[in-house]
Amino acid sequence: MNLELQDKVILVSGGAAGIGSAIVTAAAREGAIPIIIDRNEETARALAKNLRAEGLRCEVVLLELKTADDCRLAVEDALRLHAKIDALVNNAGVNDGVGLEHGNPERFQQSVHSNLMHYYALAHYALPALKLTSGSIVNIASKVALTGQGNTSGYAAAKGAALALTREWAVELLPFGIRVNAVLPAEVMTPLYRHWISTFPEPEAKLKSIERSIPLGHRMTTPEEIASTVIFLLSPRSSHTTGQFLHVDGGYAHLDRAL
Ligand code: NAP
Numbered sequence: 001m002n003l004e005l006q007d008k009v010i011l012v013s014g015g016a017a018g019i020g021s022a023i024v025t026a027a028a029r030e031g032a033i034p035i036i037i038d039r040n041e042e043t044a045r046a047l048a049k050n051l052r053a054e055g056l057r058c059e060v061v062l063l064e065l066k067t068a069d070d071c072r073l074a075v076e077d078a079l080r081l082h083a084k085i086d087a088l089v090n091n092a093g094v095n096d097g098v099g100l101e102h103g104n105p106e107r108f109q110q111s112v113h114s115n116l117m118h119y120y121a122l123a124h125y126a127l128p129a130l131k132l133t134s135g136s137i138v139n140i141a142s143k144v145a146l147t148g149q150g151n152t153s154g155y156a157a158a159k160g161a162a163l164a165l166t167r168e169w170a171v172e173l174l175p176f177g178i179r180v181n182a183v184l185p186a187e188v189m190t191p192l193y194r195h196w197i198s199t200f201p202e203p204e205a206k207l208k209s210i211e212r213s214i215p216l217g218h219r220m221t222t223p224e225e226i227a228s229t230v231i232f233l234l235s236p237r238s239s240h241t242t243g244q245f246l247h248v249d250g251g252y253a254h255l256d257r258a259l
Contacts, residue, residue: 003235006031009082010234011075013037013065013122014092016044018190019140022223023089026231028056035078037122038092039064065092066114071121075129085129087234090119090162091140095196099151111154116161123169134177136234139166140226141245143186143253163245170243179242181233186249187214188221213257216250 010027014020015036021043027034028051036058038044044060051058061077063070078085098111123137130137144152145159166182173180187193187210200206211218229248232238247253 001237003030003231003237005231005235008032008086008234009078009084010034010087010089011037011078011085011122011126012089012091013074013118015089016040016047018192019185019188019223019226020089020091021047022227023091023230024058025051026224026227027234028054028058030231030235032086033057033059033082035059035061035081037061037063037065037074037078065118065122068117068121071118072125075122075125078126079129084133085126085135086133087136087138088122088126088130089138089140089230089234090122092118093140093142093155093158094192095142095144095149095152095155097152098154100153102151103153108154108157112158112161115155115158119158119162119165123165127173130173130178131176136178137169137173137180138230138233139163139180139182140230141166141182141184143184143247143249145184146253166245167243174242179233179238181238181241181244181246183226183230183233184245184247184249184253185221185226186247186252187211188223188226190223214250214252215255215257215259219250221249 010032012024015024016038024034036044048058048060059081061074063074093115096111098107139162141162142159144156170180197203226248
């Protein structure tokens with residue numbers, strides 16, 4: 001299937017690693033022009049270099065998305081590179097373990113801010129350009145928004161808000177033909193996940209027990225499987241899909257995990 005993404009400019013926050021890098025790679029392979037927005041210079045530049053070596057296109061905007069101004073600059077830099085935006089993937093995020101009992105209100109606020117604010121601000125600053133292209137937005141949320149995880153109140157609140165904003169923006173942007181959807185990963189092996197699993201006393205045993213609880217295939221979802229769904233949602237092939245939450249998780253959130 002031709003996804004009709006040729007020459008489409010796609011901004012991907014956190015595009016240097018993990019799920020973001022798989023989205024960037026999939027977009028480039030469809031002939032699109034992904035723009036990585038990330039704070040990791042080495043990984044961002046290496047990914048762009050590898051894709052260019054394959055004859056594909058990819059740009060890098062190096063930034064830590066901390067403030068609204070960072071987000072404005074990221075969008076301005078992207079527009080300087082290609083003068084249009086066809087799609088935005090809000091993906092950067094960190095499950096930073098700020099719990100109810102073992103956190104505090106200041107750390108909670110900081111966690112919500114660092115996981116959520118840039119979702120809003122990137123969409124806000126990209127909106128004038130997205131209106132010109134009747135573009136598309138995908139928000140990467142998490143199963144944590146629906147299942148909880150324990151000890152991660154800030155992240156859970158931010159991911160829940162990402163789902164709420166998906167529906168809210170889908171409605172607000174109807175007049176412009178801009179579609180907004182969310183993808184909810186559950187268990188995907190990425191640098192972030194590897195770090196999280198390493199915090200357990202027996203990481204390998206913990207990983208095995210998680211894999212056993214994933215209904216389809218008793219295995220982790222790959223970043224590429226998340227990317228395929230995201231790319232489809234960004235493409236005109238999903239032209240009547242908006243305000244949707246797509247779980248790409250081997251049935252983790254909805255099927256019986258005691259199988
Ligand atoms: P990852 O492996 O950490 O990759 C994310 C990339 O984004 C990293 O390069 C990271 O830099 C960068 N980044 C994070 N916050 C940033 C910021 N404020 N400004 C600039 N760059 C930033 O993460 P991932 O596992 O691919 O996760 C991607 C998204 O999927 C996140 O929103 C996460 O919550 C969601 N998710 C993942 C899973 C999973 O199983 N992996 C499950 C559910 C949801 P650093 O390395 O410096 O942090």
